[in-house]
Amino acid sequence: xxxxxxxNSKLSPSINLNNKQVYLAQVPADFDIASARFxxxxxxxxxxxxxxxxxxxxxxDCKILNEEASDEYTPSKINISGLLALTQKVQLPKVDxxxxxxxxxxxxxxxxxxxxxxxxxxxxxxxxxxKNASKSAAGKTSEVTPTESKEKTKKKHKRDxxxxxxxxxxxxxKEKKA
Numbered sequence: 001x002x003x004x005x006x007x008n009s010k011l012s013p014s015i016n017l018n019n020k021q022v023y024l025a026q027v028p029a030d031f032d033i034a035s036a037r038f039x040x041x042x043x044x045x046x047x048x049x050x051x052x053x054x055x056x057x058x059x060x061d062c063k064i065l066n067e068e069a070s071d072e073y074t075p076s077k078i079n080i081s082g083l084l085a086l087t088q089k090v091q092l093p094k095v096d097x098x099x100x101x102x103x104x105x106x107x108x109x110x111x112x113x114x115x116x117x118x119x120x121x122x123x124x125x126x127x128x129x130x131k132n133a134s135k136s137a138a139g140k141t142s143e144v145t146p147t148e149s150k151e152k153t154k155k156k157h158k159r160d161x162x163x164x165x166x167x168x169x170x171x172x173x174k175e176k177k178a
Contacts, residue, residue: 021081022064023055031086043089050089057082 002008027033028051036046044051063075106127109115115127124131 051086
């Protein structure tokens with residue numbers, strides 16, 4: 001009796017497995033065992049298709065069921081020795097990485113900024129940055145003209161220490177006079 005959705009299969013004739021090793025074979029559905037020829041220890045050719053043979057010891061304690069009595073299956077004393085798995089060998093086309101690689105557009109950086117971290121697959125040479133470039137020159141863009149950069153440096157955002165010191169001296173002199 002088979003579970004629902006399955007059909008009963010015919011039993012193979014009884015085989016004497018004493019003093020023999022039994023392996024599980026995992027093969028593709030369209031693999032023809034009759035046409036298989038071993039190319040080497042690790043390759044098999046069947047119907048013009050090459051397969052890799054991967055063999056490993058079975059980790060789980062697997063048993064073979066034999067039908068000694070007509071109504072039930074009983075485990076035999078023989079264990080499964082290993083697993084043979086066939087995987088199809090695929091030839092990948094050669095890739096010309098020089099043709100495939102697309103240069104990334106350089107994002108303009110602000111003055112005084114330096115790019116230190118690069119996206120995966122890109123480096124300093126992709127962005128035109130050399131190792132020996134100074135920190136201040138590495139981040140400058142070519143879009144800013146020299147006159148603009150001079151004007152920006154002349155603008156003062158904070159007072160210098162000298163200005164603060166001079167103001168303090170002037171205040172002290174006024175206090176002494178008063």
